[in-house]
Amino acid sequence: MATGSSFIGSTVSVDCGSILGTYQGEVCDVGADDQTISLVNAFRNGLKCKISKLTLSAIDIQELSIITSSIEAKSSHGVIGSNRADTAKDGLPPLSRSSLPPAAGSSVPTASSCSSALPSSSKTRNSPAKLSERRRVYSASESTTKRQGTPRKAEHSRRKPNDRNDDCFNQHVCDIIESEFDFEYNLSLFDKAAVFEEINSQLPNEGLRLVECNKRVPKYRHDENVLENVPAVYRQITAPSHPDQEYYTDSGLVIPSISYSLRTRLLSAAEKYGLSVPRQLEMVGRSASEMALQLLGGCHRINPENSHQRPRAAVLCGPHMQGAQGVSCARHLANHNVDVTIFIPNAVKVINWLQEEMNLFKCTSGVHVQNIKEMTSGSVDIIINALDSHDNEQLHAESWYKAVVNWTRSHRASVLSIDPPSYGVAIEAKWSLSIALPLPLQKSVGKIYLCDLGLPARVFTELGIKYESPFGSKFVIPLHSSE
Structure with a gap:
């Protein structure tokens, strides 16, 4: 029999109905007396909760699913594909390892949630019936592909852009923006005087400096052309003597x-x-x-x-x-x-x-x-x-x-x-x-x-x-x- 303390550290998904919504988070406390469960790093309907610790009552819980057990979290690698159901005997509703509801499993935390990304649905344990169903679907699609004569290499190449998108966009915003950018510190790293001195040292004329060159640039009005408006000179008529005009x-x-x-x-x-x-x-x-x-x-x-x-x-x-x-x-x-x-x-x-x-x-x-x-x-x-x-x-x-x-x-x-x-x-x-x-x-x-x-x-x-x-x-x- 599993005790309530054995679920501490597990990642669970709690369905509290359409009004309260679906919660996901890490179990930090299980109250056997008052029939409550407390979550940290909690999400509600895919959005990060503003409170650090969320407590749910057993009366409001309609379904509770374990995403990652405490044993899997402590081990270096989890055991995937286990068919054993863990049931809590401490007054809580029975815990099942069924797949997540669509609202919880398919929602991706947005930039406004500023939370760490949850494990993808590919790591969720599945029942033998669902696994066999997926095998049947895959076998049917594979046989259809073989009948149509389409190479598997083309199918693999079509999946490559999605893999690249996952590698590029799966990192969460909060993992990127951990601290504010210090503009003043980075600006102080640029030594303007040293850079100008290096440019001036490369000029051919020793008395000529970059600042002096910038001062020599004429200022133009809005109705003046930057390029000199010099008409092209073409001589297709020449007189035997030098013309007076x-x-x-x-x-x-x-x-x-x-x-x-x-x-x-x-x-x-x-x-x-x-x-x-x-x-x-x-x-x-x-x-x-x-x-x-x-x-x-x-x-x-x-x-x-x-x-x-x-x-x-x-x-x-x-x-x-x-x-x-x-x-x-x-x-x-x-x-x-x-x-x-x-x-x-x-x-x-x-x-x-x-x-x-x-x-x-x-x-x-x-x-x-x-x-x-x-x-x-x-x-x-x-x-x-x-x-x-x-x-x-x-x-x-x-x-x-x-x-x-x-x-x-x-x-x-x-x-x-x-x-x-x-x-x-x-x-x-x-x-x-x-x-x-x-x-x-x-x-x-x-x-x-x-x-x-x-x-x-x-x-x-x-x-x-x-x-x-x-x-x-x-x-x-x-x-x-x-x-």
């Missing part, structure tokens, strides 16, 4: 400037290959008019629904080749429903190209005046300047030229200059249009654009210019000064 496209291509004499020979060579002067004038006039139309507002300003608010343009032309380019631009603007007024002074001698362009312009609805006083006194949207000549700088001294300059300054309209000379212009422009390759221009010409005349590559090669078109898909591109 260089320009850049939006994509970083270098466009060298050429002298006026070299450009004159370039246009003469193009004329020799078939690109005649009228065709060159047409290219310049069309590019200038297209640029002016965009500056006037493009499709938002010029459309059939807005015919009652036609934009107004004043085109100022001189008696030379640049004047003929301005007349060609005025003709294209008039054909696009722009209210154009053109000024050409009453000169004694007019070149043939200018006269031919004037004959075409007279076929449009544009207005031609020879006196600046006859120009409209109302406001204009844009002024196109084609007064200046590359060959005659003395035009600035003419009385009609000064009158035109005064009239232009009295109006606040923006000025577009067509092919301005390198020596400068009297009328300050906001935009300027150069042709073929740019000349070294002054700052008074404003923002510079380059017009494609469609010169063949052989024309450039003949004059010793290495040329690859920078225009891409456009006929007019903006240029940026390198200064």
Whole structure:
């Protein structure tokens, strides 16, 4: 007959019904007189009890199962598979070694319980009936597997991830967090001065220190780029002589400037290959008019629904080749429903190209005046300047030229200059249009654009210019000064 003291040290599971729950713990005391059992390290429904010693009365106990007996706890290894039932004769209900209830056997202590892990269900003693039942299930599953032709090696490999999970996650939280991490102590183990001294000793320059390197790093605002925004430099156009000025496209291509004499020979060579002067004038006039139309507002300003608010343009032309380019631009603007007024002074001698362009312009609805006083006194949207000549700088001294300059300054309209000379212009422009390759221009010409005349590559090669078109898909591109 077993006495109550023989159960002290055993691990038991006590079922007290659905209200009180199921308790698990180590037996520390068995009261024969008052019919009680006391547990330490107790769990209730899988959660660690807050009290150190829990006492249960025999009245509340419905079933008591021994998980590990006191003899097994003292021995180095337990005897598994014993079929003998230990029964308490000290007034307690009989003790059985049946398997744990689902609530007690399947529940895993959580992190909030902060308790040591209980023995797994694999160590629980089982009855011979259950063992034989498990053997029958295993034999049936094994025979089924053999009939299906699945190797046992594949079944073993499928169980490997579960084994790895058990090895990784079966350790209880309380076993890991036994004490709080001492941050101050571990921080004191790091000798910052010694580490910096070691880094500084490895620098190539003895006078250079790591702290000084950190101080040299510039501070950037939120709208500044950390990397330097330096445009890429590509040279696909080279002139035979060193250029006086260089320009850049939006994509970083270098466009060298050429002298006026070299450009004159370039246009003469193009004329020799078939690109005649009228065709060159047409290219310049069309590019200038297209640029002016965009500056006037493009499709938002010029459309059939807005015919009652036609934009107004004043085109100022001189008696030379640049004047003929301005007349060609005025003709294209008039054909696009722009209210154009053109000024050409009453000169004694007019070149043939200018006269031919004037004959075409007279076929449009544009207005031609020879006196600046006859120009409209109302406001204009844009002024196109084609007064200046590359060959005659003395035009600035003419009385009609000064009158035109005064009239232009009295109006606040923006000025577009067509092919301005390198020596400068009297009328300050906001935009300027150069042709073929740019000349070294002054700052008074404003923002510079380059017009494609469609010169063949052989024309450039003949004059010793290495040329690859920078225009891409456009006929007019903006240029940026390198200064």
